[in-house]
Amino acid sequence: MCVGDGILPPGPLSGAVGGKVKFNTTLSPPTKPFLSVSWTFKGVNIITSTSVNVTSPGHTNRITLDRATGALELRSLVLGDSGEYSVSIIQDGGQQTQGNTTLNVYEDISGASITGSDDVLIEGQSSTNLTCDATGSISTREWMKDGQPLQPSDRVTFFENNRMVSISPVNISDNGQYLCQLSNPFSFAEASYGLAVNYGPGAVTILGPATATVDTLVVLYCSARTFSPAAFTWFFNGLQKDVDEAGYVIEKASYSHSGNYTCRAFNDVIDKHATASYSMQIKGRLAQRDTGSQDRGQQGHQMTPTPTTSRAPGQRAPDAPDTPTTSDAPGQSK
Known part of the structure; x- marks a missing residue:
């Protein structure tokens, strides 16, 4: 970073393509005008001002010099304007002061x-x-x-x-x-x-019941840690089943569904697979212990039991009223 010798503030200065920038000096307007002000860019004079201004062809209509302070404004910036600028001022008494700084011009990204x-x-x-x-x-x-x-x-x-x-x-x-x-x-x-x-498949797991009851719905679910969607294949007791989804559904379980279930997850993008196994036992229903439940379930068909008494043959039932009987001959009507 270049620093002006008491004339120009610390640099560098920044400007955008198509924009403008002003090189200010630290000098105050003198009582008498400067004898001369000269600016150079990369060692080449761009303007010298004495009684008249002499401007280089490449900077015509692009620069303005403040004769009172020696400041310079540069317009319509291009990338080629980036570089070191120097100023030299000769005051009325013949004292010469100088300074330099750097300009960086940026193009929009x-x-x-x-x-x-x-x-x-x-x-x-x-x-x-x-x-x-x-x-x-x-x-x-x-x-x-x-x-x-x-x-x-x-x-x-x-x-x-x-x-x-x-x-x-x-x-x-x-x-x-x-x-x-x-x-x-x-x-x-x-x-x-x-x-x-x-990546994957990895960490293949099967979720489901370890035991299930006959005639019930059973669902086993296979999951795998993988980036690309996995393709699933199911096996039961070593035999491949016609199930190619993550879920294995048994609509109505029977004893024959007891055994070992295997899920294979396959990543076809990287040609890799992994498996997991799961054992499930199908059991029968528990016997009903509430014998009265059957009667309660037969509402509208309840029956009253008739008491009976055991007696010897020919013995009359106790407390039965005496009832006369009449024997009818065969073919005789009452």
């Missing part, structure tokens, strides 16, 4: 993008590079992942002033949204990229 590999990334096996590019003047590049700054590690390395980030090998934790933010003093842009790392 546009067209930001992140490019990555088109290959299928597999956990623990693949590597990838993400590259952030844009047009314009880029002062800084910063990387974010899922809203947090992306930090370097033994697997994450930055190159070319953060233009590229390398991840080797990729891990499950690398899945997510990446953001590249680019900036300069006058412009800002960003680009995003979704990174997908394939």
